[in-house]
Amino acid sequence: MLAYPPEGHETDSKEIFILGSARLSCLINHSAIQLEKNGNFCKLIRLKLGENKIRINIDGKSFTRRIYGVLNINNNPNPIAYAHPYQAFNTLNSEYKNHKTIRTSTQGAINEPASSGNILRSILISNKDISIPLNSLPDYKLKKINAYHYRLDLGIMEQDLDWIHYSELNPEIKIEQISNIIFDIKFQKPVINHKIKFKNQVLNISFTFSEMPLLVCIDPGHGGSQIGATSPKGIFEKDLNLSLAIKLATELNHQGVKTILTRNHDTEKSLSERVRISKKNKCNLFISLHHNALPDGRDPNKESGFSCHYFHEHSFDLAKFISLKLKASSKQDFAGIYKQNLHVLRENPDTISVLIELGYLIHPLESDLLCKKSFQTKTARILAKALLEFHKS
Ligand SMILES: [Zn+2]
Structure with missing residues (x-):
């Protein structure tokens, strides 16, 4: 055929x-x-x-x-689906558009006027809070960027930072200084709440983390009329994605982990609907499953292997973890980890979200491997184990 x-x-x-x-x-x-x-x-x-x-x-x-x-198709209909590596990566200016300012010192209970003479000298970090000694409460801003990432603007003029002190060996809160008085605060676990107080000349921000049991959203790519890539023998990517997703869900369920599928039969689902399902169910891991292809002009004989894709920084570790596990137990090539501006990853910032391309469905040899039931069963086991180990660690 x-x-x-x-x-x-x-x-x-x-x-x-x-x-x-x-x-x-x-x-x-x-x-x-x-x-x-x-x-x-x-x-x-x-x-x-x-x-x-x-x-x-x-x-x-x-x-x-x-x-x-033809000369220059502006709107390439993209007849065969692919993710790597030709999708333009745009740095998203809009990334910061939707962030809500959670609270500033001029609102709410804390309402003391800012005064001069505030010098930032030290920051103390434990696994639940951040403390900053200051003469008076500054006109600071604390923005939630996503559940894993806040930004603190101290709103003071002077900075003479001597030290940042971590009191824990494996800090769950980390700070990155991005300008004199602006800091990015990164978390290992998703934050569900935070409290701010200013007492005894110390600004204290304490965080409450989500301790929800693992709930994995599994997203089989494409579906319905969106067939995705096609193998040389005519097998559609949408069907492979779904059968692997069901195997992965079964594996995880055996291990006592709950799962949500964005589709469990051959139906069309928009990208935003997939994200909505993950958000609505408050899933704490999101994994989208795909099988890769290439655009016109590329040679499918020359590209093979699996790749892992992420967008938000807090998802990099899972992309790396899955890559290592697949690499250790598969004979396939490793095509890399990609930071990529893909809708289901970008629009799902409050969870750890990755997209896995299990291999090239259009590669004359790799495609047969990908279509084997035994290969899918083995892959589902590796992925389930990787997700569980990642969550425990
Ligand atoms: Zn795909």
């Missing part, structure tokens, strides 16, 4: 890959194509502008595919 490209496909790429499988033979424009042992083939051919008639013969059956070479 021929998996790609579809009839009438338009592309501004100078080359295109012809992907499919045959039992005995395949000819493209009358030249015999070498089949892999599994019968799959993938051949890159050059395109000219305008109509390209490609003559294909699979197992003695001839047909033509018309591909149109």
Whole structure:
């Protein structure tokens, strides 16, 4: 069968890959194509502008595919799904748009006027609070960026910081100085609440962390008419994603971990709906499952392996942890960890969110491995174990 490209496909790429499988033979424009042992083939051919008639013969059956070479498609319909590595990464200015100012000293119970002579000299950090000795209460701002990340602007003029003191060996709160008096506060666990007081010339911010049991949101990519990538033998990514997601949920449930699936049958779900499901159920881990492809102009013979994607910094550790676990127990190539501006990761900042591309569904050899039930079962076990170990650590 021929998996790609579809009839009438338009592309501004100078080359295109012809992907499919045959039992005995395949000819493209009358030249015999070498089949892999599994019968799959993938051949890159050059395109000219305008109509390209490609003559294909699979197992003695001839047909033509018309591909149109065009100049610059602005809105590439992206006929075959891919995540890595050509999606433009935009630094999100909008990232900080939605952050709420939780409280400032001029609001609420604390309402003392700021006075001059405030010098920042030291910061003390324990696993539940931050204490800053100051002469008087400054006009500070504390912003929640997400459940793992706050930003503190001390709003004072003078800074002569001698030391930052951590009283714990494995600090759950960490501070990064981003300017003289502005600090990023990062947390190991999600913060659900915080309290501020100013007493005995010490500004104290204490945090309450979520101790909710592990609840994993599993997101099988695509679904319905959004088929995702297609293997040389015609297997759709959406189906592989779903069967792996169900196996992963079953594994986790066996271990006593509750799971939520963003879809549990072949249905279409928007990206925002997927995030909404995760948020509504207050899931503390989010894992999106995909199988990769490439855009026109790339050679699927040359790209293989799994990759892990994250967006918010607090999700990097999980992306790394899963990568290490997959790498240790798989013969697949490791295609890397990517910080990537993907909707389901970006819009889910209050949870630890990763997207895994388990491999290239359009790679002539790797695709057969990815479609094996035994491979999926093994992968589901590795992922379940990795999620549990990560949560415990
Ligand atoms: Zn996908």
